[in-house]
Amino acid sequence: MSTAASDQLDMGALKQAIEGRDAAAQAAMFAPDATVTMIDHEHSPSNPQRLAGIDAIRAMLDDVYSRDMTHEVTHAVGGPGGAAYTIACRYADGMRVEVAAVLDVRDGHITHMEGVQAWDPA
Numbered sequence: 001m002s003t004a005a006s007d008q009l010d011m012g013a014l015k016q017a018i019e020g021r022d023a024a025a026q027a028a029m030f031a032p033d034a035t036v037t038m039i040d041h042e043h044s045p046s047n048p049q050r051l052a053g054i055d056a057i058r059a060m061l062d063d064v065y066s067r068d069m070t071h072e073v074t075h076a077v078g079g080p081g082g083a084a085y086t087i088a089c090r091y092a093d094g095m096r097v098e099v100a101a102v103l104d105v106r107d108g109h110i111t112h113m114e115g116v117q118a119w120d121p122a
Contacts, residue, residue, distance in 0.1 A: 009105045011078040011085075018071050018087060023061035030057050031109040040117040068092040081105055096120045 009029065017026035036051040043049040051057050069091045076085040082105055089097040101115035 007080045007105060007107070009078050009083045009103065009108060009110065011076050011083060014083075014085070015073040015076055018073050018085075021065035021071060023058060023065045026061055027054060027058040029110055030054055030113075031106065031111045034109070034111050034113070036060070036113045036115070038115045038117060041119055069097075078105070083110075 014026070014029060016022070017029070032054050033052075034054060034057060036049075036057055038049040038051075039045050040049070051060055069089050072088045074086045074088050077083065083103040085101055085103075087099040087101075089099065091097075097117060097119050099115055099117050101113050103110045103114075104112040
């Protein structure tokens with residue numbers, strides 16, 4: 001595996017995009033053929049949510065950031081070929097969501113994201 005700087009993701013820019021709810025900036029960090037796999041209360045490990053391509057990923061980000069909630073990146077690490085982060089989210093009514101994601105990175109862009117989300121009980 002190459003350790004060139006281009007194999008690393010700009011973690012500061014990622015944090016800023018997430019916390020600023022900037023779907024366009026975050027989507028620009030994904031490769032055009034990127035994939036996302038998410039597991040949560042609606043998508044079990046045997047049937048996860050799968051997104052393929054930048055258009056589907058951007059639509060998901062637009063949906064998430066349109067909600068009345070805050071996002072705080074609580075941990076973020078990155079290195080050659082990969083990165084990971086956790087996010088603490090809070091809806092206006094106080095409900096919390098925690099997200100953990102692991103990323104594959106190539107040429108400075110996310111090629112695959114694998115995540116798990118957990119919500120407070122409704």
